[in-house]
Amino acid sequence: MLKVYNTLTRKEEEFKTLNKNEVKMYVCGPPVYDTTHLGHGRTYVSLDIIRRYLEHIGYTVNLVINFTDIDDKIIKRAYEKGKDPKEISEQFIKVFLDDMATLKVKPADIYPKVTEHISEIIAFIERLIEKGFAYKTEDGVYFEVKKFKNYGKLSNINLEDLVSGARVETSEKKKNQKDFALWKTAKPGEPKWESPFGKGRPGWHIECSAMSSKYLGEQFDIHGGGRDLSFPHHENEIAQSSAYSGKDWVNYWIHTGFVMVNGEKMSKSLGNFITIGDISKEYSPEILRFFFIQRHYRSPIDYTAESMNHVKNNLEKIYNVIENIRISLEKSEKSRIWGENEFLLYDILKNSKNNFYNAMNSDFNTVEALKSVFEVSNGVNKYLSLTETPSEGLLLKALDFYKIIGEIFGLFENYFKESSESNEEEFVKFLIELRSDLRLQKNYEMSDKIRDGLKNLGYQIEDNPKEGTVFKKINI
Ligand SMILES: Nc1ncnc2c1ncn2[C@@H]1O[C@H](COP(=O)(O)OP(=O)(O)OP(=O)(O)O)[C@@H](O)[C@H]1O
Numbered sequence: 001m002l003k004v005y006n007t008l009t010r011k012e013e014e015f016k017t018l019n020k021n022e023v024k025m026y027v028c029g030p031p032v033y034d035t036t037h038l039g040h041g042r043t044y045v046s047l048d049i050i051r052r053y054l055e056h057i058g059y060t061v062n063l064v065i066n067f068t069d070i071d072d073k074i075i076k077r078a079y080e081k082g083k084d085p086k087e088i089s090e091q092f093i094k095v096f097l098d099d100m101a102t103l104k105v106k107p108a109d110i111y112p113k114v115t116e117h118i119s120e121i122i123a124f125i126e127r128l129i130e131k132g133f134a135y136k137t138e139d140g141v142y143f144e145v146k147k148f149k150n151y152g153k154l155s156n157i158n159l160e161d162l163v164s165g166a167r168v169e170t171s172e173k174k175k176n177q178k179d180f181a182l183w184k185t186a187k188p189g190e191p192k193w194e195s196p197f198g199k200g201r202p203g204w205h206i207e208c209s210a211m212s213s214k215y216l217g218e219q220f221d222i223h224g225g226g227r228d229l230s231f232p233h234h235e236n237e238i239a240q241s242s243a244y245s246g247k248d249w250v251n252y253w254i255h256t257g258f259v260m261v262n263g264e265k266m267s268k269s270l271g272n273f274i275t276i277g278d279i280s281k282e283y284s285p286e287i288l289r290f291f292f293i294q295r296h297y298r299s300p301i302d303y304t305a306e307s308m309n310h311v312k313n314n315l316e317k318i319y320n321v322i323e324n325i326r327i328s329l330e331k332s333e334k335s336r337i338w339g340e341n342e343f344l345l346y347d348i349l350k351n352s353k354n355n356f357y358n359a360m361n362s363d364f365n366t367v368e369a370l371k372s373v374f375e376v377s378n379g380v381n382k383y384l385s386l387t388e389t390p391s392e393g394l395l396l397k398a399l400d401f402y403k404i405i406g407e408i409f410g411l412f413e414n415y416f417k418e419s420s421e422s423n424e425e426e427f428v429k430f431l432i433e434l435r436s437d438l439r440l441q442k443n444y445e446m447s448d449k450i451r452d453g454l455k456n457l458g459y460q461i462e463d464n465p466k467e468g469t470v471f472k473k474i475n476i
């Protein structure tokens with residue numbers, strides 16, 4: 001039975017979904033004004049492992065990750081760079097999606113953008129005004145916090161302790177400084193949209209309430225994000241959505257711990273970050289994923305060069321075991337009579353698999369789960385050192401175990417790539433890249449040779465001014 005720690009109740013709870021076999025999951029995406037860093041990587045990889053595990057145990061997961069593509073920081077960055085905010089947000093959306101692909105984070109089902117959901121956001125705000133939870137001012141529209149009696153429940157914050165203005169933007173126009181903006185009236189030169197409350201743009205929190213309700217409905221199963229989002233962002237989301245529908249909103253709140261550098265949170269604003277682009281030149285995506293799972297997803301994790309090297313060595317040890325199994329399969333026997341060593345390895349495989357699932361069922365405890373991986377690795381190594389003709393059945397069982405681990409943690413891809421087709425397509429992409437380089441060097445003879453060669457192999461390539469060079473399979 002799966003148990004999930006819920007920030008809302010501060011307890012591990014039995015996981016029960018609203019619909020049978022389906023998990024509706026929403027994760028707050030980044031405000032897209034700068035590059036993706038290792039801290040983001042940790043949050044989105046952790047939630048990706050949770051998503052992969054839920055899929056592995058049989059759920060269909062409907063995952064939504066939003067893009068905050070308009071906010072104060074994007075506008076500021078655009079102003080500094082002399083660019084349009086749209087240009088900035090599109091640039092960093094691409095960086096984020098590329099970096100997530102590098103980290104082998106499975107894509108969300110949809111990535112809704114704020115600027116493409118303005119009418120849904122306006123309708124949401126209108127209903128909050130109608131229901132008496134929000135009020136209009138010259139500055140825009142505010143949510144009146146004192147009207148929502150459960151405010152503070154998620155982050156355990158007492159309204160009275162909330163020092164006015166300290167963590168909430170101040171404004172003369174608010175009835176109370178604890179109230180937060182749903183709609184901001186545009187200042188001169190700022191991007192703006194028409195609305196019944198005047199020209200302006202949405203406040204930060206409302207986007208997640210409005211877009212999750214469009215794609216997942218008024219109630220859903222899991223809402224996730226980094227732990228810094230629980231206040232004020234998630235607290236405000238809860239107030240908006242519960243006020244809107246009159247129902248409880250999300251059943252499980254999952255918050256991830258930080259990647260820390262020298263005792264501080266890695267963050268864009270502190271400038272102490274390492275980009276995914278830079279770090280992946282040094283360490284493969286699998287090492288980065290393996291680094292993240294060394295700690296439970298709710299605990300902080302320290303980034304140091306030593307810890308990375310340690311993690312790299314440990315992952316290599318597992319690769320070696322998998323490789324050893326592959327090599328040993330050649331000399332293995334189907335009908336090998338079991339002796340003491342075979343019975344021992346069988347027990348290790350059975351117990352470790354149980355331990356793995358128990359650990360993952362206990363709030364996705366990857367630290368405990370990893371222990372079972374090392375137990376299997378040690379068991380296999382020992383077995384192979386003791387026997388000349390290993391049992392094929394047992395080696396295949398061990399490989400199967402690594403395959404499951406690989407699927408859930410996003411590891412060992414090179415050993416378990418499903419079809420040769422995907423390898424072939426990777427190779428075609430590589431040749432296309434090579435051809436582009438040759439064309440840049442004006443070596444048309446060689447580049448045409450590659451194009452014709454690919455055509456003979458059944459790949460038609462086209463140079464498309466918008467998308468670059470694309471290929472399609474043809475029947476020859
Ligand atoms: N160091 C970190 N460790 C884990 N998660 C992080 C870290 N930094 C950011 N996140 C998470 O990544 C998501 C996007 O965060 P955001 O883009 O606001 O990052 P940030 O670097 O903290 O930016 P800013 O400094 O502007 O607040 C959020 O869920 C956030 O909690």
Ligand SMILES: [Zn+2]
Nearest residue numbers: 028029208233
């Ligand atoms: Zn959000």
